[in-house]
Amino acid sequence: MTNLPSINDRALALLKTLVERYIQEGQPVGSRTLARESGMNLSPATIRNVMADLENLGLVTSPHTSAGRVPTAQGYRLFVDRLLTVQPVDEQTVNRFREELTGSRNPDEVIDAASSLLSEVTRLAGLVMLPRHEKMILRHIEFLHLSERKVLVILVINDQEVQNRVITTQRDFTPAELQQVANYLNAEFAGRELESIRSGIIDSMQQTRDDMHALMQTAVDLADRVVRTSREGDCVIAGGTNLMGYAEMADVEKLRQLFEAFERKLDILHILDQSIEAEGLQIFIGEESGYEALGECSLVTTPYKVEGDVIGVLGVIGPTRMAYDRVIPVVDMTAKILGSLLSPA
Amino acid sequence: MTNLPSINDRALALLKTLVERYIQEGQPVGSRTLARESGMNLSPATIRNVMADLENLGLVTSPHTSAGRVPTAQGYRLFVDRLLTVQPVDEQTVNRFREELTGSRNPDEVIDAASSLLSEVTRLAGLVMLPRHEKMILRHIEFLHLSERKVLVILVINDQEVQNRVITTQRDFTPAELQQVANYLNAEFAGRELESIRSGIIDSMQQTRDDMHALMQTAVDLADRVVRTSREGDCVIAGGTNLMGYAEMADVEKLRQLFEAFERKLDILHILDQSIEAEGLQIFIGEESGYEALGECSLVTTPYKVEGDVIGVLGVIGPTRMAYDRVIPVVDMTAKILGSLLSPA
DNA sequence: GGCTGGCACTCTTGCCATGCGAGTGCCAAA
DNA sequence: TTTGGCACTCGCATGGCAAGAGTGCCAGCC
Numbered sequence: 015m016t017n018l019p020s021i022n023d024r025a026l027a028l029l030k031t032l033v034e035r036y037i038q039e040g041q042p043v044g045s046r047t048l049a050r051e052s053g054m055n056l057s058p059a060t061i062r063n064v065m066a067d068l069e070n071l072g073l074v075t076s077p078h079t080s081a082g083r084v085p086t087a088q089g090y091r092l093f094v095d096r097l098l099t100v101q102p103v104d105e106q107t108v109n110r111f112r113e114e115l116t117g118s119r120n121p122d123e124v125i126d127a128a129s130s131l132l133s134e135v136t137r138l139a140g141l142v143m144l145p146r147h148e149k150m151i152l153r154h155i156e157f158l159h160l161s162e163r164k165v166l167v168i169l170v171i172n173d174q175e176v177q178n179r180v181i182t183t184q185r186d187f188t189p190a191e192l193q194q195v196a197n198y199l200n201a202e203f204a205g206r207e208l209e210s211i212r213s214g215i216i217d218s219m220q221q222t223r224d225d226m227h228a229l230m231q232t233a234v235d236l237a238d239r240v241v242r243t244s245r246e247g248d249c250v251i252a253g254g255t256n257l258m259g260y261a262e263m264a265d266v267e268k269l270r271q272l273f274e275a276f277e278r279k280l281d282i283l284h285i286l287d288q289s290i291e292a293e294g295l296q297i298f299i300g301e302e303s304g305y306e307a308l309g310e311c312s313l314v315t316t317p318y319k320v321e322g323d324v325i326g327v328l329g330v331i332g333p334t335r336m337a338y339d340r341v342i343p344v345v346d347m348t349a350k351i352l353g354s355l356l357s358p359a
Numbered sequence: 360m361t362n363l364p365s366i367n368d369r370a371l372a373l374l375k376t377l378v379e380r381y382i383q384e385g386q387p388v389g390s391r392t393l394a395r396e397s398g399m400n401l402s403p404a405t406i407r408n409v410m411a412d413l414e415n416l417g418l419v420t421s422p423h424t425s426a427g428r429v430p431t432a433q434g435y436r437l438f439v440d441r442l443l444t445v446q447p448v449d450e451q452t453v454n455r456f457r458e459e460l461t462g463s464r465n466p467d468e469v470i471d472a473a474s475s476l477l478s479e480v481t482r483l484a485g486l487v488m489l490p491r492h493e494k495m496i497l498r499h500i501e502f503l504h505l506s507e508r509k510v511l512v513i514l515v516i517n518d519q520e521v522q523n524r525v526i527t528t529q530r531d532f533t534p535a536e537l538q539q540v541a542n543y544l545n546a547e548f549a550g551r552e553l554e555s556i557r558s559g560i561i562d563s564m565q566q567t568r569d570d571m572h573a574l575m576q577t578a579v580d581l582a583d584r585v586v587r588t589s590r591e592g593d594c595v596i597a598g599g600t601n602l603m604g605y606a607e608m609a610d611v612e613k614l615r616q617l618f619e620a621f622e623r624k625l626d627i628l629h630i631l632d633q634s635i636e637a638e639g640l641q642i643f644i645g646e647e648s649g650y651e652a653l654g655e656c657s658l659v660t661t662p663y664k665v666e667g668d669v670i671g672v673l674g675v676i677g678p679t680r681m682a683y684d685r686v687i688p689v690v691d692m693t694a695k696i697l698g699s700l701l702s703p704a
Numbered sequence: 705g706g707c708t709g710g711c712a713c714t715c716t717t718g719c720c721a722t723g724c725g726a727g728t729g730c731c732a733a734a
Numbered sequence: 735t736t737t738g739g740c741a742c743t744c745g746c747a748t749g750g751c752a753a754g755a756g757t758g759c760c761a762g763c764c
Contacts, residue, residue: 044727057737062728079743080727120524158499158515168513168521170503176513176523179465255622258615266611270603277600389756402708407757424714425756 021071025064028052029073030097033085037335040261042082087300087334090312094297094338103343107135111351121145121174121356125250128328128352133253136341138332139276141315143249143286145325145356147172150208155199155233157192165192167233171208195230249283251276251331260333262310271307281305286327289315293324295346300334310334314341318349320357328352366416370409373397374418375442378430382680385606387427432645432679435657439642439683448688452480456696466490466519466701470595473673473697478598481686483677484621486660488594488631490670490701492517495553500544500578502537510537512578516553540575594628596621596676605678607655616652626650631672634660638669640691645679655679659686663694665702673697 031052035043043051045061052061065083068074073089076082085093115127125142132140154170163186169177187195203211212234254276263269275281285303289296295316303313308331315329329345330336376397380388388396390403390410397406410428413419418434421427430438460472470487477485499515508531514522532540548556557579599621608614620626630648634641640661648658653676660674674690675681 042727046727058727059737059739060735062730063736066729076728078745079729080725081744082727154503156501156513160519166515166519166521168501168515170511170513174505174511174523174525176511176521178519178521180519253622255615255618258611258618264611266603266609266614269611269614270600273600273603277598387756391756403756404708404710404758405706407759408707411758421757423716424758425754426715427756 021067024054025068026092026097027054028061028064029068029085029089030093032074032083033089033093033097036085037337040335042077042084044082047082087302090299090334091302094299098339098342100343101339103347107344108347111135111348115351115355124352124355126252128348129250129252132328132330132344132348133256135344136330136332136336137253137256138330138336138341139254139257140252140328140330141249141282141286141313142328142352143283143290143326144247145318145320146247147175147325152203152206152208152211154204155196157187157196157233159187159189159192162186195233199230199233247283247287249279249286251279251282257332260335262333262335268310272311275305275307281307282331285313286315286329289329290317290324290327293317295342297338297342312336312338314338314345316345316349318353318356320353325353325356366412369399370413371437371442372399373406373409374413374430374434375438377419377428378434378438378442381430382682385680387422387429389427392427432647435644435679436647439644443684443687445688446684448692452689453692456480456693460696460700469697469700471597473693474595474597477673477675477689477693478601480689481675481677481681482598482601483675483681483686484599484602485597485673485675486594486627486631486658487673487697488628488635488671489592490663490665491592492520492670497548497551497553497556499549500541502532502541502578504532504534504537507531540578544575544578592628592632594624594631596624596627602677605680607678607680613655617656620650620652626652627676630658631660631674634674635662635669635672638662640687642683642687657681657683659683659690661690661694663698663701665698670698670701 028048032043032048035047035051045058045065048061048065049056049058065074068089069076069083071088072086073092074083075086077084111131114131115124117127125144129140129142132138132142134140150171152169152171154168156168156170158166158168160166160180163183164180165183165187166178166180171177203214206214254273257263257272258269263272285298285305285308289298295314298313298315300309300312303311310333311331312334313329313331314336315327317324317327319325328349330341332341373393377388377393380392380396390406393406393410394401394403410419413434414421414428416433417431418437419428420431422429456476459476460469462472470489474485474487477483477487479485495516497514497516499513501513501515503511503513505511505525508528509525510528510532511523511525516522548559551559599618602608602617603614608617630643630650630653634643640659643658643660645654645657648656655678656676657679658674658676659681660672662669662672664670673694675686677686
């Protein structure tokens with residue numbers, strides 16, 4: 015079937031004002047209000063006819079027989095795709111983002127700050143997926159003798175990531191021995207990809223003393239675990255409390271499901287993963303996300319890039335009835351700033 | 360006035376069953392129920408007389424004229440102080456805690472796991488304050504040349520804490536130079552308290568080249584910041600969603616205040632701070648905590664120790680109507696296990 | 705003096721009927 | 735194609751009513 019057979023400009027204009035009005039007020043919009051608001055000099059009766067058409071097309075619906083119209087997910091979809099006029103972010107906010115994000119030196123801190131700022135400015139919940147590293151390059155490895163048979167292993171990966179763990183060794187290594195192993199590993203493997211190091215180590219096992227093997231093996235295991243669990247594919251959610259207080263979240267049971275999704279993070283990550291592929295800003299409206307718990311919610315997401323490569327996704331989550339025109343540019347801007355701050359230069 | 364003038368054993372026993380019953384059911388307990396439940400072979404009328412006395416003493420109250428009795432904060436207080444018989448933690452749960460906490464090597468992970476386990480087992484929200492370090496001893500410092508004028512500073516403090524930050528230097532240092540400074544600092548200051556290092560460095564400034572000053576100065580600044588901001592006096596809260604779904608949290612506005620307190624953390628920390636002093640398990644009931652947002656909530660906290668010294672506090676927060684008899688031993692056990700796992704040996 | 709049964713009273717809760725307001729659907733006329 | 739009119743449908747707030755649960759108090763009993 016053709017998508018929108020009978021929809022004309024007037025109907026679109028009315029849909030636009032309806033959605034805008036509903037986003038503002040949160041209550042079903044009646045024909046009388048719409049007639050006043052639209053500035054089109056039409057009588058309520060005419061509006062009603064148009065509304066009936068829009069309802070047939072599945073763009074609006076009424077909660078009950080006599081209660082005005084509310085946009086459906088499809089209605090929002092059409093709205094954001096074709097009718098939306100975005101509000102530019104005001105200078106002040108841009109500066110605030112730039113300052114507060116530049117203020118934190120540590121990459122983890124930048125991520126946290128970005129999520130908090132997003133949530134604060136939009137009054138929704140902020141989401142930032144941790145940057146993924148295509149290439150995990152070992153910069154430096156260091157062993158530190160803590161106590162008998164306890165060794166602290168420090169791995170520096172890429173530019174700024176430091177991973178560390180305490181391991182228990184088979185026998186007690188002297189600081190000198192540890193230094194020796196570290197020197198060897200650094201000379202041999204620094205600058206190489208973490209993935210390729212494992213096999214490299216095994217190859218070179220023949221040349222080292224037996225009990226050094228164990229230590230190196232442990233180091234490799236650590237590196238392995240780092241590759242898999244380094245918060246890669248994790249995300250930071252901030253400002254969940256903002257979502258309480260929206261009328262559509264008045265039901266505690268719904269709230270609970272939502273917050274459980276936040277704690278579990280899996281569903282959220284899955285959605286973010288989807289949008290890492292898609293170049294550019296994406297909006298998931300209501301059921302579109304495919305998750306029960308996010309029923310009444312929309313997500314606005316966009317990937318952020320470093321040197322042209324997409325390395326993560328950020329955005330916000332909030333009630334379907336959110337001020338898309340203000341939210342979208344904020345998300346967009348955050349991605350740009352975050353990307354530029356995470357680039358190595 | 361003398362505290363409990365006319366209170367006798369029978370009244371206490373009735374208060375006990377009343378509180379137990381109310382904790383179980385969550386609804387005001389009437390005289391008929393209490394007569395049945397108490398096993399004391401008394402008529403409802405007698406119970407009513409006793410209840411009137413308890414109400415005069417401020418231990419119970421009725422939500423309205425005809426609705427049974429509910430314990431007041433003072434009632435709970437008396438209950439937990441004098442009437443409570445705790446249920447020992449079952450073997451299985453103890454083992455679970457021991458295993459899952461031993462499973463995570465990194466101290467931060469242990470803390471997180473402890474909080475999660477607490478929340479999961481008690482079905483309340485878990486709180487764990489990060490361990491404080493009386494003595495912050497510099498174990499090791501390391502500089503890593505990242506790019507022109509960017510240096511990664513890695514500080515190892517005490518046994519397992521690794522702190523790192525990227526700093527921008529005045530001029531470009533060669534890796535050899537960085538090594539030299541690190542060697543110097545390690546030789547001179549490793550093993551000393553962070554606090555005392557600042558002055559030590561200033562003293563020794565005369566002996567080093569001018570532009571090394573700047574680098575060392577930056578390192579000291581970093582150390583300084585570590586002292587102040589190393590998540591010290593922070594805490595981990597897990598399982599907040601558990602609290603939704605309790606009838607007393609049905610009001611979204613209350614929930615919101617509570618979760619905002621969780622995000623802010625300040626009030627929570629203040630309460631935890633109070634109980635770090637008090638040797639042993641503490642219970643804050645309802646208004647006792649002094650915070651509006653925690654109105655209907657109780658906290659069960661206990662300090663955890665390493666080598667006899669209290670280094671932090673953990674516990675749970677939940678509705679006043681919580682199963683103290685099951686919760687208390689769990690909190691207690693967690694503190695013991697966590698303490699033993701964090702000790703350096 | 706303490707315990708008990710009885711009785712009147714209070715308060716909540718659920719239910720039903722009612723009325724009002726807002727808004728729609730449809731029709732006939734302009 | 736637009737418009738005014740009219741009947742109709744809901745939701746929501748209100749008030750009255752009955753049932754149920756529980757209390758307070760009193761008089762009698764041990």
